Amino acid sequence: MIKILNIVGKSGTGKTTIAEAICKNPQFNFIESYTNRPKRYRDETCHMFVDDATICRLIKNDHCVASSQYGYYYYCSMLEQFDKDKINVYVTDIKGIMDLQEYANRFPIEMCNINIRKTDINVSSKRTDRDKEEIFLFDYVLQNDYSIENMVEFVDTIVKDLNW
Numbered sequence: 001m002i003k004i005l006n007i008v009g010k011s012g013t014g015k016t017t018i019a020e021a022i023c024k025n026p027q028f029n030f031i032e033s034y035t036n037r038p039k040r041y042r043d044e045t046c047h048m049f050v051d052d053a054t055i056c057r058l059i060k061n062d063h064c065v066a067s068s069q070y071g072y073y074y075y076c077s078m079l080e081q082f083d084k085d086k087i088n089v090y091v092t093d094i095k096g097i098m099d100l101q102e103y104a105n106r107f108p109i110e111m112c113n114i115n116i117r118k119t120d121i122n123v124s125s126k127r128t129d130r131d132k133e134e135i136f137l138f139d140y141v142l143q144n145d146y147s148i149e150n151m152v153e154f155v156d157t158i159v160k161d162l163n164w
Contacts, residue, residue, distance in 0.1 A: 001108045003164050004088045005155070006097050009116035014144045015091045016046050018116060018151045022089055029086040034058050037073035046091070047075075065107075066092060066099035079107070087164050112162055114155070118144040 005022075007015045023030040035047045036055040050058070055074045059067045067076035077096075082088045090096070097113055104111070115138040142154055 001110055002082045002084050002088065003086075004082065004090055004100060004109060004111045005159070006100070006111055006113045007089065007091045007116060008093060008097065008113060008138070009118070009144075013116045013118040014148075014151070015116050017148060018144070018155070019089045019091050020046070021148050021152050022155050027086055029083040029088045031077050031081050031088055031090040033075045033077050033091070035073060035075045037070075037075075065103045066090075066096040068093050068095045079103075087159065110164075112140070112158065112164075113138045114158065115141045116144050117141060 005028075007019050009015050019030060022028050030046075032046055032048050034050050034055060036050055036052050037047075039049055055076065058064055058078060059074060059076050061078065063079040064076050065079050065082070067074060069075075075096075077090065077092075090100075092100075097111070100109060100111060103109065140158055142151065144151060146154075
């Protein structure tokens with residue numbers, strides 16, 4: 001059984017920062033999605049940046065478990081990235097969650113979907129314009145107006161509640 005903690009939210013809500021902090025604990029595995037978008041800054045991490053031909057090949061592969069598109073850029077993850085002995089932390093979007101649910105029909109997956117919200121978002125409208133209002137049933141909604149340590153504690157409590 002693959003356990004996946006999906007972290008979803010609008011741009012600038014702290015999804016990746018929270019995921020990175022959670023994954024300092026060795027019981028977690030951070031899933032870096034593949035993307036053909038350019039890096040936003042030189043040392044950007046948390047994605048594997050590939051060219052257009054590679055991303056197309058990955059998305060068409062039977063082992064692609066989730067994919068999304070924003071404008072001309074694609075994001076995806078592959079089955080091989082998920083560790084069945086750890087809790088996999090995946091920063092994704094609604095479509096990614098839906099893809100994973102569909103994939104679960106072929107492979108044993110247990111998921112928890114956490115929506116991250118934030119009162120003050122400080123990113124360009126170029127990024128937030130693509131964010132649609134989320135209409136989805138989440139297992140948990142966390143308000144990210146606290147310290148990163150508090151957010152990690154909230155997630156630890158969720159994981160304990162799940163008996164993972």
